[in-house]
Amino acid sequence: MKQGTQGPAGPDAAALRRPGRVRVPPQPGAAEAERGAGAAGPARGEHTHGEPPAPGTRPLIQRSSVRGQILDALRTALLAGELQPGEVYSAPALGARFGVSATPVREAMQQLALEGAVEVVPNRGFRVLERSGRELAELAEVRALIEVPVMLRLARTVPAARWAELRPLAEATVRAASAGCRAGYAEADRAFHRAVLALAGNDQLVRVADDLHRRSQWPLVGPPAAPGRADLVADAHEHTALLDALIAGDADVVRTLVEDHFAPS
Secondary structure: OOOOOOOOOOOOHHHHOOOOOOOOOOOOOOHHHHHOOOOOOOOOOOOOOOOOOOOOOOOOOOHHHHHHHHHHHHHHHHHHOOOOOOOEEOHHHHHHHHOOOHHHHHHHHHHHHHOOOEEEEOOOEEEEOOOOHHHHHHHHHHHHHHHHHHHHHHHHHOOHHHHHOOHHHHHHHHHHHHOOOHHHHHHHHHHHHHHHHHOOOOHHHHHHHHHHHHHOOOOOOOOOOOOOHHHHHHHHHHHHHHHHHHHHOOHHHHHHHHHHHOOOO
16 A cells, blocks of 8 residues: 555444544444434543433444444544544543443553554543654555565465455455545455465464554544545555456566555655
8 A cells, every 4th residue: 555545444434524423333234223323422521321222222332342343433433533643532431422331442442552543641541643754654664575575476376366366355445445435445455455465374474464554544644645535546446457467477567566556655
């Protein structure tokens, strides 16, 4: 992904457009919960208690996977700009918006701290870190050092049929980019790169590269500006072009596309 390209799968950014409102992604089959998700939440720092769900309906959060749902929602909110760099958010206040206790929010925020998205502010909560262009450029350089040699090696050893199996993932990045959903594109982009690197058969490589990839997607503060839809679409089409070259066995084109894909914009 190029320098400055950002964007996880998650709810459409339009669903998170209200300032200060963080929304949990709807779960499959939870239409009742989705209908209740549109109400505006309390201002940051306030704590309110929601009314109990009506009989026969599901709560907004399914208790069996609370932490994972909260983590996904927070990642989406970060990419959608709902959680602003430099701002401090408390676990109890965010928990009130989600309709859960502070514990799963705190656990999810601890994970985001490990991923370099937030930092712990003692006795206050978590501050969204302010990113710089230099930091993103450094991450892009490290990603290139890891992924480019692996992709070039795989281009010589993986048969065309295996590359063709990745076509749906590449096309998913194009659909997400065309929709203009930065969060959705971020997840589709990582899924494609994970699938490519997984062909190397090295799980540690995949984990390290995916962590670097996620870190490179957190929003920046100041220039360069966040990529628009056209930038995302152009980046996504590089995935399909790369697959075409891999399937055709054109090593020169593969090298050019791979190196360009990781080059700063």
